[in-house]
Amino acid sequence: MRVWMIGCGNMAGAMLTRWIESGAVKAEAVDVVNRKDRALPAGVRQARALPTGAAPDIVVLGVKPQQLDEVAGHYADRVAGAPILLSILAGVDAAVLTRAFPGPVPVPMMPNLPVALGQGVCVVNAPDVPTEVRARVDALLAPLGDVIWAAGTVYAAAAVLAGCGPAYLFRFIDALARAAEAMGVAHDDAARLALATVRGAAALAATDPRSPGALADAVASPGGTTRAGLNVLDDGAALDRLMQATLAASAARAEEMAAAARG
Numbered sequence: 001m002r003v004w005m006i007g008c009g010n011m012a013g014a015m016l017t018r019w020i021e022s023g024a025v026k027a028e029a030v031d032v033v034n035r036k037d038r039a040l041p042a043g044v045r046q047a048r049a050l051p052t053g054a055a056p057d058i059v060v061l062g063v064k065p066q067q068l069d070e071v072a073g074h075y076a077d078r079v080a081g082a083p084i085l086l087s088i089l090a091g092v093d094a095a096v097l098t099r100a101f102p103g104p105v106p107v108p109m110m111p112n113l114p115v116a117l118g119q120g121v122c123v124v125n126a127p128d129v130p131t132e133v134r135a136r137v138d139a140l141l142a143p144l145g146d147v148i149w150a151a152g153t154v155y156a157a158a159a160v161l162a163g164c165g166p167a168y169l170f171r172f173i174d175a176l177a178r179a180a181e182a183m184g185v186a187h188d189d190a191a192r193l194a195l196a197t198v199r200g201a202a203a204l205a206a207t208d209p210r211s212p213g214a215l216a217d218a219v220a221s222p223g224g225t226t227r228a229g230l231n232v233l234d235d236g237a238a239l240d241r242l243m244q245a246t247l248a249a250s251a252a253r254a255e256e257m258a259a260a261a262r263g
């Protein structure tokens, strides 16, 4: 499979790393155009412009949403011959993609950084694509982790959970560590303990048949220390409300960006 990537930074680079590591895509079949060179997997060609010659099997758009018009101005003609345009731009929907890049089937999606490890989530928002396009996209995304197809408001919510979620959790790890540090644990030890606890708990939640709620109950002895802490998180549904406000803020910003992209 031949792939062109227009913009390959933190996020698209994570996808590319996994594609090559998993063997889904061969490094020599990939052409990246970036504003300046970045560290990319060995064998991937990187330049300031797309190569000449026939369009590839898929084009991946990985620039910032604000750079869409600029790259469309440069590359829309070249991309027109490609069958699929996979876009990871937050708040850029299929209609906006088609306006910028007429020709290929637009496939907007939201990945997250753990795709680099094959443990990411990709939420795809292309409900009406032909079956063969869906099959090709599914096959390409499978090595990255979980793939979910969603539309409308469900996509909006799932996209912020998946795309932004890792950042929320990185903040949680830091907050856990800072709380322990404030109670006297050395900075490095607190950071190590917080990360190990989150990693172990996530691994257990991923493998144990019990739900996260049931696992929390398995930790919390009645009247014990965990319950005292959970009571703080549960008081007035404090954690639920915090997460709802967090996702809502990200979703509202995505909608603002979508409105700006629609013009």
Ligand SMILES: NC(=O)C1=CN([C@@H]2O[C@H](COP(=O)(O)OP(=O)(O)OC[C@H]3O[C@@H](n4cnc5c(N)ncnc54)[C@H](O)[C@@H]3O)[C@@H](O)[C@H]2O)C=CC1
Pocket (backbone or CB within 6 Å): 006, 007, 008, 009, 010, 011, 012, 013, 033, 034, 035, 036, 038, 062, 063, 064, 065, 067, 070, 071, 088, 089, 090, 110, 111, 112, 113, 163, 164
């Ligand atoms: N960082 C993340 O965790 C996630 C990011 N995204 C989406 O991924 C996209 C990229 O975000 P990041 O990778 O974080 O940004 P980034 O800044 O790391 O990567 C953007 C890349 O685009 C290239 N670029 C910029 N202008 C260009 C141009 N005119 N021609 C060619 N290449 C150009 C840059 O050289 C850079 O390598 C955004 O649209 C964002 O919404 C989606 C999900 C998660």
Ligand SMILES: O=C(O)[C@@H]1CCC=N1
Pocket (backbone or CB within 6 Å): 090, 163, 164
């Ligand atoms: O913050 C952003 O807008 C992008 C999309 C999801 C994660 N990063």
